[in-house]
Amino acid sequence: MKDEVNIPISADWSKEEVIDVVNFFEMVDQAYSKGAEKEVLGALYKRYKEIVPSKSEEKQAFKEYEKQTGQSPYHTVKKARESEERIIKM
Template sequence: MKDEVNIPISVEWTKEEVIDVVNFYEAIDQAYTKGVEKDLLETLYGRYKKIVPSKSEEKQAFKEYEKQSGQSPYHAVKKARESEENIIKM
């Protein structure tokens, strides 16, 4: 991940929700750098969806993150869902 990536968070979220969202984006970064466990990524995405249930809000956040980092959360999650592998590496 680039050093200056602003993770899309909301001031309305609780401290725990912010931590969960940050953990999700860190897992995306891991998928692009060294690989991440499929189950972990899917679990973190499930928690992310509970915090950000709106599809349009998710798309906007993913687009902003990808623009800054060059890493696509959408494609990482899609690969995790479709892959038979235990480790997701983009």
């Protein structure tokens, strides 16, 4: 992950929720760098959806993250869902 990435978070979230969201975006980054376990990525995305249930908020956050990093959380999650592989590598 680039040094100066502003992960899209909300001031309304608890400390635990912020940590969970950061963990999800770090797993997306890991999928691009060395590969991420499909099960872990899926669990982190599920938790992310509990924190950010709104599809429009999710799209906005993913777009913001992708603009900064060049990494697509949407395509990473999509590949994890469709892949038979245990490790997701973007």
